[in-house]
Each structure stands twice: as structure tokens, then as C-alpha cells.
Amino acid sequence: MLSGDEWETLDELLGLEALAAGPVGGDGVGRLAFYGRCSTEDNQDPRTSLAWQMGEATRFVEPLGGQIVEQFFDVGQSRSLPWERRGEAGRLLQELKNPQRGWDGLVVGEATRCWYSNQFSLTWPKFHRYGVSLWIPSLGGQFDPENTVHDMAMTITGGLSKSERQHVQRRVRAAMAAQVVMDGRYQGGRAPYGYVVVDAGPHPNPRKAQEGYRLRVLAVDEDAAAVVERMFELYLGGLGLKSIAETLNVEGVPCPSAHTPQQNRHRKGDGWQHSTVKAILENPRYTGFAIYGRWRKVEELLDPEDVAAGHVVRFRRSPQSKIVRSREPAHPAIVSVDVFTRVQLEIRARRGADMAARASQPRTLVGPKSAYLFRGAICCETCGRKMEGARRKHAVFYRCAARTLVPGSSAALGHPPTVYVREDQLSHGVNEWIAGLFSPDNLDETVAVLVGAQDVEDPTEATERVFRERIAAAEASMNRLQRALEAGWDPETLTGQYNAAVAEKKAALAGLEALEPAERLSPADIHAMIDELGAMKTVLDQADRADLAELYGTLALEVSYHHKTRVADVSISPTPRVVSMRVRGGT
Incomplete structure (x- = not known):
């Protein structure tokens, strides 16, 4: 039966849509999630930052009928990180795939805190793919991808966010450099071996002094300073870096990480290394002058083949033009400028012209990308350290070099110059062992272990x-x-x-x-998955390197290699979750 509107039936048949003559009713924006990020540049209080960003978002969507039902808030995550690598933002992107997520839109408090550079153009398609709308206060409403003004505004927003971050970095670095040059100001960080940080009274900035900030300066640690003086004397006396380290280890002198373990929690403190001696001999702060900018943070691409993956921060030596020195002594000197200069000249003389020429040659910052199957999983049985990957033209090896051990230690005395194990031979044996776990003789026991691995807290x-x-x-x-x-x-x-x-x-x-309880697999479910894969040994041998490396990581595979017997002890600890991985078309 035709309605009063002659076009209504035809529009419905042809799937056409006409603009409404008047306002359309409805329940408003609906249920939304909120995303915010606490700035890492201005050290803002996370609770305060969350409160005002949530307040901005709430005041924006409530008049439109919106209700915020879930929040995602990143603290301590730089805006330059892609969403996939931020904690809460990454969780948000994963939640998009969940049809039971309970919200159909996302609202932000401030767009410049959320998107940096071209990040919006890389994240919006994911929201669009899963039917999630974006509500942005600076746009005054919902983002419309067909609106060129909206698209341009978000592009400009990303550029402004990048510009703001870079300007803050430049201002802070310039101000810190000026404070070092004029006042010799201590700019924080771990004190060099031979010094301790002490209180020097209220902060010279009145506002910071009112907030309770104190001025810090370096003072001499008498015990460690005597060791530093002796190291300079030994080097000028003809000893090399390794000889100095071995001498100190034999005499039982605590290394820096053992002397001050509270500021070296990331180190073992098991003895002096030649690299530690070198770092001390090349540190000009022992002359009593403040130095700033010897090292700098640089951002390098995580994956040169995937620019969207973002950057990682690396410490690199600064060019000499970026290093500044205080005009006057800033703290007590441990060695004189004359002694320090003589040591630097001696280092350059021992290095030789050939090595200096090679060091001055430009180097590429990006090497070939390598997918090591056993990254971080192989330990040397002799010294207990993890073996590092080394790619050669014909094969991939894992090695443990004695030269990096603590000179004079028991592990170094009984260690071969280098321990090697070839990856393809080890992988062949590991795959055969894993396949044996799924053989008819062991299948029931393996399935029982996998089912038992789920018996942990939901x-x-x-x-x-x-x-x-x-x-x-x-x-x-x-x-x-x-x-x-x-x-x-x-x-x-x-x-x-x-x-x-x-x-x-x-x-x-x-x-x-x-919330819904996690789904658990029954023995029958696991049997069905194994049957679908087919011959396990063939599947593993034909798997892609990246997939195989992911499988080893999921199994928490650990290898202990005995170089004398050339035997590798392998163990796995299946994680209490099901991991889907595409191997030869299977799942």
C-alpha cells in the first residue's frame, strides 16, 4: 500500500535517502568512551589532568545526550608514540574489535594531547572500520571524514601538537645549557662515580622555593674519589683499560654499581669492566667544571620499513657544538685539568691514526632488520648470560664472547674466547622436540598440560x-x-x-x-585444533620465521647451551591463554 508521500515507497525500494525536512528525534549521542593523556613535558599531576580533561569531555557531550561509560587514560606516555604502543590507547584499539564493548563513540578532552603529527590519519580508519564515531571538542561535534574542513583541522592539530612538543624541548634544553654556562647548575641525573649529591639550600627560583624544591650540588665521595685518582695515575703510568679493570677486581675494589647500588639497580655490580674505566677517564666533570649535553636523546624509526610504527628513543653522543661547559668551577675537582688533558691525549695516541680515521667515517644508523628465532632465549651454561644473535652470510649464530666478561672473574677464567651455536641446527632440534610433544604417545599428556595451564585466576x-x-x-x-x-x-x-x-x-x-568470564578450552577443543593443523613437524618446518619466533616467545621457550658437550637443554612454559597464529593456512 502506498503512503501519502509518493517518494517514500520508491526511496525505500531503491535504498535512497533524502534530507529530513525537520529535526530528527533520537536519544542523542549515546554511550561513549573517553580517552585522555597526561602530559610528560610539564610534569602535570595525573589526577588533576584527568579531572579537567574528563570535565571538558563531559561538558561537551552531555548537552548532546552523550554518556561516558568507560575511560582510557595514559600517564607517562609521550604523544609521539603511536596509539598501538601506548598502554591505554593500545587497549582502546583492541577494544574496538569487541562487539560487546558497550560504547559506540569516543570523546577526547584535548585533541593536541591525543594525536601527534600524522597519527590521526592512521587511527581514524580503524574507528571508521568498526563503526565508532569520534567526538572532538575543538571541532564542535562529531568528526566527519567527508568534511574537508574537519580533515584539514585535524591535520593542523597534529602539526600544532608536534610543533608544541618540539618548542618545549628546545626551550628546556636551551635554558638548562644557559644555567650550566652561567651558574654551573647541577642538572640532575646520577652523580658520577666519585661524587654524591647533597642539599645546597632553597632553590634560587622563588616560586620553586615556595613549592619546596631544593638546590642540589655535587660533593666529593672520598673513598670513590681516591679510586678515580688512582685510575688516572695508572693510565698515565702505562696500564690499559682492561689491565686497570683487572687490577681493581683483583684488589676487591667495589665497582660503581656495587658502591652505590641504590642508583644502579639495573646493573649486577659483579665487577669492573674496561668500558666503565673508559667512561670515567673520558668524563670531564672530574675537573670540577659542570658539563652539559655530552649525550642527547634522539628519535630513530622503530622499523624503517614501517614508518607508522613510530620512533624509539636512543642515547647518542652529541656533536661538539652542542656541548657546553661552565665558566667557573661548579664543584670540587678530583683531578686537575692538566692531568685530564694528558689522559685524553694519551687515549688518542694509543688509539692510533687508523682507528681514529675509521671512527670519523659516517655510519648508517639503520642496519638490516633481522628476525632472530631465539632472541633473548638462549643462555650460556658457563657464565649464565644470554647469548646474542650474530648474522653471517651463510647462517645465523648465537654467541657468547669472553671479552665482555668481568676481567679476572671466575667465569672469565673458564670461558672459551667465544661460544657459538648455529640457529638452524638448534631450530631443527627444537621443532622436532615440540612435534614429539604432539605425537600419539604424548598427545594426551600434552593436552592435559595445556588444559591445566588455564587453571589460573580468570x-x-x-x-x-x-x-x-x-x-x-x-x-x-x-x-x-x-x-x-x-x-x-x-x-x-x-x-x-x-x-x-x-x-x-x-x-x-x-x-x-x-565483563564476561574468559572462555576456556576443553580437551576436545584442543584436540580439534591440533587435528586441524596436521603433521606438527611439517607445520613448524614450513612456518615463516616471524611466526616461528612468535610461537617460541608464546611458549616462553628457554635454552641452556653447554659448549663442552654441545647439548642444549630446552624447556617451555605455555602461557595460560590461547594464542592464534597463522601457520601454513592453519589457525
């Missing part, structure tokens, strides 16, 4: 506890703000914080309601 239980903790914290904040309001505080000052706490509670409650 991840949703831990997530539930987190949600309940968030609810309790939000309620405590609401009660605190309510008491402050009753005590006479300005309501306008507290409104934003109270709204943020209410939104946080709503988001946690929504997340709690959306």
Missing part, C-alpha cells in the same frame, strides 16, 4: 577488582568534595572535579556490567 576477576577499586575511589572523591562544599568552598571550583568523579564512577560501573 583475568576478568582481576579486571573486576580494578573496576571496584575505581568505583570506591570515585565515591571517596565525591564524598570529599561534598564535605568541602558543605564547609563553604566555592561551588564553581569543585564542580569540574565532582563531575569528573561522577563520570569515572559511571564508566567503572558500565565496565563492570560489561
Whole structure:
């Protein structure tokens, strides 16, 4: 039957859509997730940052009928990191694939904190693919990909975000360099071996002094300073770097990481290395002058073949034009400028012209990308250290070199010059061993182990506890703000914080309601998956290197290599989750 509108039936048959003559009713924006990021440049308080960003987002979407039901907030993550490599942003992208996520749109507090450079053009297609809308306050509404003004505005936003970050970095570095040149200001970091950091009174900046900041300076550590002086004397006396390290180890002198373990938690403290001696002999701060800029942070591509993967931060030596020195002594000297200069000349003389020429040649910053199957998984049985990968023209090896051991240690005395194990031979044996676990004789026992690996705490239980903790914290904040309001505080000052706490509670409650227990596989399910793969040995031998490396990592494979018997002890610890991996078309 035809309706009163002659075009209504035809539009429905042809799938056409006409603009509505008047406003369209509905329930508004609906349920949204919130994403924010705490700035790492200005050291802003995460709670304060979350409160104002959540407040901005809430005030933006509530008049449109929007309700924030879940939040994702990154703390300590640089905006230059791609979303996939940020903690909460990466979790958000994974949640897009979940049809039961409980929200259909995303709102942000400030776009420049979320997207950097060209990141928006790389993330928006993912939201569009899963039907998730983006609501951005600086656009005044929902992002429309067909609106060229919106597209241009987000491109400019990314550029402004990048420019802001770079300007902050330049200003901070320039200011710190100026403070070193004029005042010899100590700029933080670990004190060099031979010095300790002591309090020198209130901070010279009145505002920072009011906030409780103190001025720090370097003072001499008498015990360690005597060792530093002796190292300079030994080197001028003709000893080499390794000889000095071995002498100190034999005499039982604690190395820097053993002398001050509280600031060297990342090191073993098992003895002096020649590289440690070299670093001390080349550090000009022992002359009593403040030095700034010897090392700098540089950003290098994580994967040159995938620019979208972003950059990683590396420490590199700065060019001499970037290094500054204080005009006057800034702290007590351990060695004189004359002694330090003589040592530097001696280092260059021993290095030789050929080595100096090679060091001055330009080097490529990017080497060939290598997928090592046993990255970080092989240990040398003699010294207990992890063996490092070494690619050769005909094969890939893993090696453990004695030259990097602590000179004079027991491990170095009984260690061959270099221990090698070939990757393809080891991989062949490991694949054969793994395939044997799925042979008819061992299949039932292997399946039982895999089923038992799931008998751990359901991840949703831990997530539930987190949600309940968030609810309790939000309620405590609401009660605190309510008491402050009753005590006479300005309501306008507290409104934003109270709204943020209410939104946080709503988001946690929504997340709690959306939780579903993790699916567990039965023995029959695992048997079916194994049958679908077919001959396990053939599957492993034909697998791609990257897939095989991922499989070894998932199994938490560990190898202990005995060089005398040329035997490798292999063990695996299956993770309590199911990992899907494409191998020869299987899953």
C-alpha cells in the first residue's frame, strides 16, 4: 500500500535517502568512551589532568545526550608514540574489535594531547572500520571524514601538537645549557662515580622555593674519589683499560654499581669492566667544571620499513657544538685539568691514526632488520648470560664472547674466547622436540598440560577488582568534595572535579556490567585444533620465521647451551591463554 508521500515507497525500494525536512528525534549521542593523556613535558599531576580533561569531555557531550561509560587514560606516555604502543590507547584499539564493548563513540578532552603529527590519519580508519564515531571538542561535534574542513583541522592539530612538543624541548634544553654556562647548575641525573649529591639550600627560583624544591650540588665521595685518582695515575703510568679493570677486581675494589647500588639497580655490580674505566677517564666533570649535553636523546624509526610504527628513543653522543661547559668551577675537582688533558691525549695516541680515521667515517644508523628465532632465549651454561644473535652470510649464530666478561672473574677464567651455536641446527632440534610433544604417545599428556595451564585466576576477576577499586575511589572523591562544599568552598571550583568523579564512577560501573568470564578450552577443543593443523613437524618446518619466533616467545621457550658437550637443554612454559597464529593456512 502506498503512503501519502509518493517518494517514500520508491526511496525505500531503491535504498535512497533524502534530507529530513525537520529535526530528527533520537536519544542523542549515546554511550561513549573517553580517552585522555597526561602530559610528560610539564610534569602535570595525573589526577588533576584527568579531572579537567574528563570535565571538558563531559561538558561537551552531555548537552548532546552523550554518556561516558568507560575511560582510557595514559600517564607517562609521550604523544609521539603511536596509539598501538601506548598502554591505554593500545587497549582502546583492541577494544574496538569487541562487539560487546558497550560504547559506540569516543570523546577526547584535548585533541593536541591525543594525536601527534600524522597519527590521526592512521587511527581514524580503524574507528571508521568498526563503526565508532569520534567526538572532538575543538571541532564542535562529531568528526566527519567527508568534511574537508574537519580533515584539514585535524591535520593542523597534529602539526600544532608536534610543533608544541618540539618548542618545549628546545626551550628546556636551551635554558638548562644557559644555567650550566652561567651558574654551573647541577642538572640532575646520577652523580658520577666519585661524587654524591647533597642539599645546597632553597632553590634560587622563588616560586620553586615556595613549592619546596631544593638546590642540589655535587660533593666529593672520598673513598670513590681516591679510586678515580688512582685510575688516572695508572693510565698515565702505562696500564690499559682492561689491565686497570683487572687490577681493581683483583684488589676487591667495589665497582660503581656495587658502591652505590641504590642508583644502579639495573646493573649486577659483579665487577669492573674496561668500558666503565673508559667512561670515567673520558668524563670531564672530574675537573670540577659542570658539563652539559655530552649525550642527547634522539628519535630513530622503530622499523624503517614501517614508518607508522613510530620512533624509539636512543642515547647518542652529541656533536661538539652542542656541548657546553661552565665558566667557573661548579664543584670540587678530583683531578686537575692538566692531568685530564694528558689522559685524553694519551687515549688518542694509543688509539692510533687508523682507528681514529675509521671512527670519523659516517655510519648508517639503520642496519638490516633481522628476525632472530631465539632472541633473548638462549643462555650460556658457563657464565649464565644470554647469548646474542650474530648474522653471517651463510647462517645465523648465537654467541657468547669472553671479552665482555668481568676481567679476572671466575667465569672469565673458564670461558672459551667465544661460544657459538648455529640457529638452524638448534631450530631443527627444537621443532622436532615440540612435534614429539604432539605425537600419539604424548598427545594426551600434552593436552592435559595445556588444559591445566588455564587453571589460573580468570583475568576478568582481576579486571573486576580494578573496576571496584575505581568505583570506591570515585565515591571517596565525591564524598570529599561534598564535605568541602558543605564547609563553604566555592561551588564553581569543585564542580569540574565532582563531575569528573561522577563520570569515572559511571564508566567503572558500565565496565563492570560489561565483563564476561574468559572462555576456556576443553580437551576436545584442543584436540580439534591440533587435528586441524596436521603433521606438527611439517607445520613448524614450513612456518615463516616471524611466526616461528612468535610461537617460541608464546611458549616462553628457554635454552641452556653447554659448549663442552654441545647439548642444549630446552624447556617451555605455555602461557595460560590461547594464542592464534597463522601457520601454513592453519589457525
